[in-house]
Amino acid sequence: MKIAIASGKGGTGKTTVAVNLALALENVQLFDCDVEEPNCHLFLDIDLEKVEDVNIPTPVIDKSKCDLCGKCSEFCRFNAIAVLPKEVMVFPALCHGCGGCTLVCPNGAISEEDRSIGIIDKNKGNDGFEFYRGLLDIGEPMASPVIAALKKHIDVDRTAIIDSPPGTACPVITSVGDVDYCVLVTESTPFGFHDLLLAIDVVKTLEIPFGVIINRYDIGDNSVEEYCISQQIPILMKIPHDMKIARLYSEGIPFVVRMPEWKDRFVQLFDTIRHEYEEARS
Amino acid sequence: MKQLTVISGKGGTGKTTIAAAFASLAKDAVIADCDVDAADMHLILQPEILETIDFTGLDVASIDESLCVQCGKCKDACRFDAIRDDITINIYECEGCGVCEYVCPEGAVSMVERKAGDAYLSKTRFGPMAHARLGIGEEASGKLVSFVRNNARTLAEKHDKDMIIIDGPPGTGCSVIASITGVDMVMVVTEPSVSGIHDLERVLGVAGHFNIPAVVCINKYDINEENVLLIEKYCSENGVEVVGKLPYDDTPTKAMLREMTVVEYSDGEFSRRVKEIWENVRRHLHETSGHTLLTMAK
Numbered sequence: 001m002k003i004a005i006a007s008g009k010g011g012t013g014k015t016t017v018a019v020n021l022a023l024a025l026e027n028v029q030l031f032d033c034d035v036e037e038p039n040c041h042l043f044l045d046i047d048l049e050k051v052e053d054v055n056i057p058t059p060v061i062d063k064s065k066c067d068l069c070g071k072c073s074e075f076c077r078f079n080a081i082a083v084l085p086k087e088v089m090v091f092p093a094l095c096h097g098c099g100g101c102t103l104v105c106p107n108g109a110i111s112e113e114d115r116s117i118g119i120i121d122k123n124k125g126n127d128g129f130e131f132y133r134g135l136l137d138i139g140e141p142m143a144s145p146v147i148a149a150l151k152k153h154i155d156v157d158r159t160a161i162i163d164s165p166p167g168t169a170c171p172v173i174t175s176v177g178d179v180d181y182c183v184l185v186t187e188s189t190p191f192g193f194h195d196l197l198l199a200i201d202v203v204k205t206l207e208i209p210f211g212v213i214i215n216r217y218d219i220g221d222n223s224v225e226e227y228c229i230s231q232q233i234p235i236l237m238k239i240p241h242d243m244k245i246a247r248l249y250s251e252g253i254p255f256v257v258r259m260p261e262w263k264d265r266f267v268q269l270f271d272t273i274r275h276e277y278e279e280a281r282s
Numbered sequence: 283m284k285q286l287t288v289i290s291g292k293g294g295t296g297k298t299t300i301a302a303a304f305a306s307l308a309k310d311a312v313i314a315d316c317d318v319d320a321a322d323m324h325l326i327l328q329p330e331i332l333e334t335i336d337f338t339g340l341d342v343a344s345i346d347e348s349l350c351v352q353c354g355k356c357k358d359a360c361r362f363d364a365i366r367d368d369i370t371i372n373i374y375e376c377e378g379c380g381v382c383e384y385v386c387p388e389g390a391v392s393m394v395e396r397k398a399g400d401a402y403l404s405k406t407r408f409g410p411m412a413h414a415r416l417g418i419g420e421e422a423s424g425k426l427v428s429f430v431r432n433n434a435r436t437l438a439e440k441h442d443k444d445m446i447i448i449d450g451p452p453g454t455g456c457s458v459i460a461s462i463t464g465v466d467m468v469m470v471v472t473e474p475s476v477s478g479i480h481d482l483e484r485v486l487g488v489a490g491h492f493n494i495p496a497v498v499c500i501n502k503y504d505i506n507e508e509n510v511l512l513i514e515k516y517c518s519e520n521g522v523e524v525v526g527k528l529p530y531d532d533t534p535t536k537a538m539l540r541e542m543t544v545v546e547y548s549d550g551e552f553s554r555r556v557k558e559i560w561e562n563v564r565r566h567l568h569e570t571s572g573h574t575l576l577t578m579a580k
Contacts, residue, residue, distance in 0.1 A: 009293065009320055009322070010293010011293040012293075036452075036453035036454040036455045036458075036484075037452065037454060037484060037485075039292070039476075039477040039481070042476040042480055075384070077341070077378055096379060097361060098362075098377065098379030099361055100381045103359070103384060136454065138454065138484060138491055139488060139492070141424060141459050143456075166453075167319040167320050167423075167451065168416065168419065169416060169423040169457070170374075170419060170420065170421045172319075173374045173419040177374065189538055190538045190539060191325060191538060194322060195322065198320055198418075202419065205418050206419075219532065219535050220535050220538075243505075246505055246530075247506065249477075250474060250475035250509060251476065252476035
């Protein structure tokens with residue numbers, strides 16, 4: 001079963017929920033899909049080792065074959081190739097790797113070369129808990145290819161917990177697109193509520209069953225809770241605003257480790273999710 | 283004209299709270315909300331929308347079923363898995379490259395323009411505002427950010443404003459890059475948690491990569507003062523100034539509930555410090571021709 005942890009707004013507690021849930025369960029895989037700013041590893045006592053580079057095939061021009069006809073540049077919708085009077089310029093950071101330029105070149109002058117835009121790494125050793133992380137290189141714009149490469153490591157026979165990036169744009173769709181259930185983490189403030197509504201739009205559009213966790217539920221107002229009740233959206237868990245939790249978070253310590261009563265609640269959370277998922281399927 | 287972008291790497295550190303407060307303190311600024319896929323600034327500034335402009339992102343592929351012979355050449359050529367087994371387009375995966383259109387022997391595929399969001403030109407109680415709403419799951423967030431920034435420049439020229447305050451998105455990818463390229467300075471809002479520090483270092487790296495001067499503001503500093511020292515040390519070693527620290531305080535939430543900026547809502551400690559930070563930032567902005575602030579080494 002694939003469970004994504006998502007939210008419209010950043011900083012609501014996605015990583016906290018993903019890590020604590022993963023640590024409360026047996027035999028799970030945890031995936032950090034927030035490849036622009038991955039944080040899960042900061043809460044895990046692990047060493048990381050590189051698994052692979054994430055590459056985009058990028059054009060290389062053979063000058064001896066190129067007659068500067070300009071067809072490649074005309075075809076490229078990402079402005080990644082410019083044909084000048086005497087040479088062809090490639091802008092690798094703009095290239096999406098579609099391969100169109102190699103197809104349209106009448107002289108066979110374009111080949112492709114892999115360009116790394118990020119890496120996938122994982123925890124060393126493997127005693128039941130597997131952690132994979134994607135990391136987009138600094139200055140690289142495209143997160144989605146790294147997320148897609150990361151998700152290829154999902155083992156369908158195990159429970160996969162996916163920590164998604166914030167927002168509602170393409171990296172979020174790539175992260176949550178094919179999951180079985182989505183947990184939306186929000187906080188009880190006007191910003192949290194507004195962005196929860198956007199996140200609900202995403203999961204409804206993708207037809208993914210979902211429930212809500214309200215973090216710091218005792219700050220702000222009751223609008224999130226009232227809304228969920230009125231729309232019959234399951235509230236899966238409520239986490240209080242607690243300086244002890246905030247402090248542990250700041251130190252990189254998952255609170256299930258220091259506050260064992262929470263471990264049972266995260267186990268219960270998983271049971272609720274499984275129940276909700278099965279109900280949604282039938 | 284001066285442009286300042288507020289970014290953070292990590293989400294939820296207080297970018298919008300602080301950018302909105304800056305908007306209320308700046309006398310002659312245009313406000314641009316560039317967190318286009320989860321925009322929140324309008325919840326505080328309550329803009330009156332004067333003009334809505336359709337935003338068309340990248341074209342997407344469309345298959346004419348009456349011409350398609352299901353040969354599958356498009357599916358084989360597509361590198362983004364955007365064509366399903368039954369030869370229909372998954373628009374959420376389509377990057378708009380046009381390869382399928384090129385390879386189709388029947389001329390059944392065409393690239394069509396698609397609305398990907400709305401951009402707004404508005405006025406607020408603090409001045410003109412450019413903002414937007416990206417459609418769900420859209421690819422072109424960087425392009426929409428650039429569009430909003432262009433609109434902000436147009437508003438600044440029209441209303442004779444000499445500053446643009448940009449509320450940026452979290453992360454380090456396309457929409458962040460589009461939010462910061464060509465601005466005079468970025469202010470990174472961080473918090474003294476292990477995640478805050480990790481993300482600060484990465485996003486300062488992005489600013490350095492594009493040669494943009496940066497300053498740092500530490501929010502919720504009293505959650506972990508040992509980590510504050512680590513941030514200050516890191517910044518000082520990299521020639522980045524810490525322009526101020528804000529306490530963990532319920533003022534932002536209370537102000538937000540009343541649709542007010544923190545400085546409108548209260549003149550307490552939190553607001554006093556925000557005003558000091560704004561004075562620091564303003565001074566730096568007017569000094570920058572890039573020389574007073576060091577840019578992070580690559």
